[in-house]
Every structure is written in C-alpha cells, then in structure tokens.
Amino acid sequence: xxxxxxxxxxxxxxxxxxxxxxxxxxxSLFSEAYFGGKINYxxxxxxxxxxxxxxxxxxxxxxxxxxxxxxxxxxxEAGFNKYGHYEALYQDEIxxxxxxxxxxxxxxxxxxxxxxxxxxxxxVGGSYLDVNRNSSQKTLISNDSDFSILGAxxxxxxxxxxxxxxxxxxxxxxxxxxxxxTVSLGVSYIFASNNKKYYSKKFDGDYEPKINKPTFTPASSxxxxxxxxxxxxxxxxxxxxxxxxxxxxxxxxxxxxxxxxNKNSFLKVVGHTDSKGEEGYNLALSLRRANFVSxxxxxKGISVERIDVTGKGxxxxxxxxxxxxxxxANRRVEVWLTGN
Numbered sequence: 290x291x292x293x294x295x296x297x298x299x300x301x302x303x304x305x306x307x308x309x310x311x312x313x314x315x316x317s318l319f320s321e322a323y324f325g326g327k328i329n330y331x332x333x334x335x336x337x338x339x340x341x342x343x344x345x346x347x348x349x350x351x352x353x354x355x356x357x358x359x360x361x362x363x364x365x366e367a368g369f370n371k372y373g374h375y376e377a378l379y380q381d382e383i384x385x386x387x388x389x390x391x392x393x394x395x396x397x398x399x400x401x402x403x404x405x406x407x408x409x410x411x412x413v414g415g416s417y418l419d420v421n422r423n424s425s426q427k428t429l430i431s432n433d434s435d436f437s438i439l440g441a442x443x444x445x446x447x448x449x450x451x452x453x454x455x456x457x458x459x460x461x462x463x464x465x466x467x468x469x470x471t472v473s474l475g476v477s478y479i480f481a482s483n484n485k486k487y488y489s490k491k492f493d494g495d496y497e498p499k500i501n502k503p504t505f506t507p508a509s510s511x512x513x514x515x516x517x518x519x520x521x522x523x524x525x526x527x528x529x530x531x532x533x534x535x536x537x538x539x540x541x542x543x544x545x546x547x548x549x550x551n552k553n554s555f556l557k558v559v560g561h562t563d564s565k566g567e568e569g570y571n572l573a574l575s576l577r578r579a580n581f582v583s584x585x586x587x588x589k590g591i592s593v594e595r596i597d598v599t600g601k602g603x604x605x606x607x608x609x610x611x612x613x614x615x616x617x618a619n620r621r622v623e624v625w626l627t628g629n
Contacts, residue, residue: 322357325455327475331372333388334468348373352473356396362570364396366412372464372471383425388464392416392439400569412441412457418464437463445477449593453477521623524582528565528620531577533585541582544624545589556591557625558583560600563616568602576600578622586624597627 332347354368372388394414401407420433443457455477461469522544524537548554560579562571579598587593603610606619 322480324355325477327473329473331471343378387421389419390416406447521625524622526620555628563619564603564610572602
C-alpha cells in the first residue's frame with residue numbers, strides 16, 4: 290500500500306506540473322516544475338549470507354523523478370528507482386532478489402560561481418525499499434522491505450532553457466539489512482521553459498521602474514537607428530523578482546526586430562542584482578533574470594545560438610548599494626548587441 294501511494298505521488302506530481310505550466314494564471318507560482326529519467330548502477334554491500342558459492346552485489350537499473358522548486362534554494366522531489374536483480378548461489382539453492390525504491394526528498398541547489406551552466410546539489414530524505422526475495426527451493430525467506438533514510442550529492446549541467454543533464458551519487462542506509470550505493474546519469478526536462486507568459490499582473494516588490502517607451506511604428510525605417518552596440522537595453526526588476534512586465538517586453542521590440550533582419554547580429558544578456566542577501570543566492574538570481582529575458586527573445590524567433598547569457602550577481606553595480614534608490618538601479622538586466 291505504501292509503495293502504491295508513493296508511486297502515485299510521483300505520477301500525480303508530474304501530471305500536475307504539466308497542467309500547471311500550461312495554465313498561464315499559475316505560471317508564477319509553479320515556474321520550476323521538472324521531470325526526468327535516469328539509468329543507474331547499484332552496489333549492495335554484504336548482501337549475501339555466509340558460505341555462498343556465488344554472490345551478485347551489483348546491477349544496472351533505471352529510475353524516474355519529478356518535482357518543483359519552491360524557492361531558488363529548495364526543491365521537493367519524489368522518484369521511483371529500479372535498483373536491479375540480484376542472485377546468490379548456496380550449494381543447491383539459488384536465492385534471487387528484486388529491489389525497488391520509492392523516495393521523497395528535499396533538494397538543495399549549490400551554485401558554482403565560475404561555471405554558470407553547472408550547479409551542484411544535495412538531496413536528503415527517505416525511501417521505501419521493496420525487497421522481493423525468492424528461493425529455488427521454495428524455502429521461507431524473510432521480508433526485508435522497509436523504510437530507509439537516503440542522502441545524495443550530484444551535479445547538473447544545463448543544455449538549454451528546457452533540458453539538463455544530471456549525475457548523482459546516492460547512499461541508502463538500509464537495503465534489506467545492507468547498505469546501498471548508487472551512481473546514476475539522467476536527463477531532466479523543465480516544463481516552465483515553454484511558458485508564454487513572462488510577467489505577472491501584480492508587481493511583487495516595492496518599486497516599478499519607469500522605462501521610456503521607444504518612439505517608432507512597425508513600418509518605420511528608423512528601427513535600426515534605435516539599436517546601438519554602444520548602449521544596452523536595460524531592464525529593471527523589483528526586489529527578488531525575475532519576471533518581465535509588459536512594458537519591458539515592449540522596450541525589447543526594436544532590438545528583436547533588428548535581430549530578425551540582421552542574421553549576423555548577436556546578443557549578450559547580462560543579469561545583475563543589488564547586494565542584499567547572500568552572494569551565492571544573488572548570483573543564481575542574476576542568472577535567472579538573464580535567462581528569463583533570453584527565453585522571451587527566443588520565443589520571438591531569435592535562435593538561442595545567437596544569445597549569450599551570463600549572471601554577474603552583485604559584483605558589477607552601477608552605483609552603490611547603501612540606499613533604497615541605489616539598490617533599485619542595480620537590480621537589472623543589460624541586453625547588448627555584440628555584432629552585426
């Protein structure tokens with residue numbers, strides 16, 4: 290019963306994530322839902338009884354997982370793992386075991402400042418281990434299915450705004466009385482990358498920056514004159530926000546039109562923050578802001594290969610960070626034209 294409930298939770302979470310990200314009214318709440326699959330290699334220490342003739346302690350398996358980020362520094366995740374099939378030979382008897390795991394855990398991202406596409410993470414939680422043993426002699430074998438704590442460390446590499454690769458080491462304290470070690474390689478899909486809504490109707494901070502709208506008409510031949518490689522388009526953000534307003538999207542229109550007509554042009558999108566909060570958090574926030582802008586431009590038909598995205602965190606303020614007004618000026622994304 291327990292394993293059915295846990296597996297159902299994984300399926301429901303995955304379907305719910307898809308439905309949520311397809312619904313514009315809920316995008317801002319569930320903006321980081323993800324789902325993935327993996328292959329794994331598991332070693333079960335001391336899993337055979339004494340006096341065995343042959344003992345398999347390792348096998349290949351697979352797994353699926355899903356979850357969502359409830360903040361930039363915390364995610365909830367659930368998953369299913371097929372840890373493999375194991376055999377042990379004792380004189381004339383063969384004992385086989387199939388091991389499945391149903392887990393729920395907290396995932397904590399660990400930013401790596403100099404590698405923007407790389408991030409570390411750790412997971413802590415619990416797993417229900419379903420250990421199904423059978424004997425060739427039909428002898429009675431104890432049921433070792435039970436709950437166990439688990440811990441994991443890993444790295445994730447972002448391929449683009451939708452897909453990422455994940456590698457992980459997982460430790461399980463109790464697998465039928467033994468200890469389990471699993472290494473895995475997986476691929477994750479972020480549902481939110483398909484969002485078509487990049488702003489919220491209500492501002493979540495204390496300040497709505499004033500942006501001067503460009504004066505042009507769609508038929509104007511002067512669009513190119515509004516775009517300069519020496520002066521970036523600057524977008525300002527409210528405190529702890531990475532969402533675009535309709536006015537900010539409007540201010541990007543001349544640049545997007547220029548990029549569409551000039552196929553040899555490229556963009557550099559650079560995110561920044563003020564100095565409030567921890568440095569690692571601010572670095573992740575600046576990259577998230579830059580990615581949000583990049584995704585909007587991509588949705589307007591500009592290839593991702595023409596956009597370079599970076600986050601500088603709090604390292605490059607345009608003014609000091611002592612006053613409220615100064616911090617407003619530093620919470621920004623700069624969009625530079627780098628070639629034509």
